[in-house]
Amino acid sequence: MNPLIAPSILAADFANLQKEVEMINDSVADYIHVDIMDGVFVPNISFGLPVVEAVNRHAKKPLDVHLMIVEPDKYLEAFHKAGASQITVHLEACPHLHRTIQAIKALDCKAGVAVNPHTPVRHLQDIIREVDTVLIMSVNPGFGGQEFIENTYKKIQALGELIVETGSHAKIEIDGGVSIGNAKKLFEAGANVLVAGNFVFSSENPIETINNLKFIV
Ligand code: DX5
Numbered sequence: 001m002n003p004l005i006a007p008s009i010l011a012a013d014f015a016n017l018q019k020e021v022e023m024i025n026d027s028v029a030d031y032i033h034v035d036i037m038d039g040v041f042v043p044n045i046s047f048g049l050p051v052v053e054a055v056n057r058h059a060k061k062p063l064d065v066h067l068m069i070v071e072p073d074k075y076l077e078a079f080h081k082a083g084a085s086q087i088t089v090h091l092e093a094c095p096h097l098h099r100t101i102q103a104i105k106a107l108d109c110k111a112g113v114a115v116n117p118h119t120p121v122r123h124l125q126d127i128i129r130e131v132d133t134v135l136i137m138s139v140n141p142g143f144g145g146q147e148f149i150e151n152t153y154k155k156i157q158a159l160g161e162l163i164v165e166t167g168s169h170a171k172i173e174i175d176g177g178v179s180i181g182n183a184k185k186l187f188e189a190g191a192n193v194l195v196a197g198n199f200v201f202s203s204e205n206p207i208e209t210i211n212n213l214k215f216i217v
């Protein structure tokens with residue numbers, strides 16, 4: 001078994017987005033990770049629906065859409081129409097998380113829930129059986145290229161225990177500061193999906209970098 005790899009196009013060259021998506025198509029990546037930031041939930045704005053639609057026109061891998069926005073319920077259908085295969089919302093942005101997760105599933109999308117570095121994974125206890133993925137933020141959301149937070153390993157372990165305890169089938173996805181320096185340790189700790197932005201797109205040969213992340217074990 002190998003980790004699933006989700007290159008984050010937040011770190012791509014937006015002026016050459018088609019080329020960047022084609023690079024991901026040609027690689028062993030499993031998903032295209034799409035970061036949506038609203039300038040409210042996080043202190044940054046990335047891009048919106050027309051860009052997701054444009055990416056989807058060229059993508060041959062499923063779009064893993066990570067919504068770092070308040071009131072995500074308003075936009076679930078629009079992101080589904082724009083091409084999302086999986087939609088991940090933040091626990092911290094959803095006062096009615098159960099309802100939001102059901103709404104994503106009703107669209108026939110995979111449903112993910114993300115937790116910020118300060119949010120204990122035990123807060124997922126009563127929702128974890130409903131979700132396809134739990135995304136653990138290993139940096140504070142809002143920017144690519146930040147330093148990986150070491151406490152993430154403990155959270156992966158605690159989440160793994162919660163998954164076993166509850167009989168959940170959720171995948172564990174790690175987002176932020178992932179590189180060849182921690183990919184193996186993350187996978188061994190129990191991570192199933194690794195998101196990587198800067199490490200992939202700043203490398204000389206992104207296709208080879210994606211390959212290395214996937215086959216590091
Ligand atoms: C951060 C985003 C991440 C980001 C990861 O808020 O959710 O997906 O693109 O970028 P790197 O891998 O550069 O930390």
Ligand code: ZN
Pocket residue numbers: 008033034035066175195
């Ligand atoms: Zn992300």
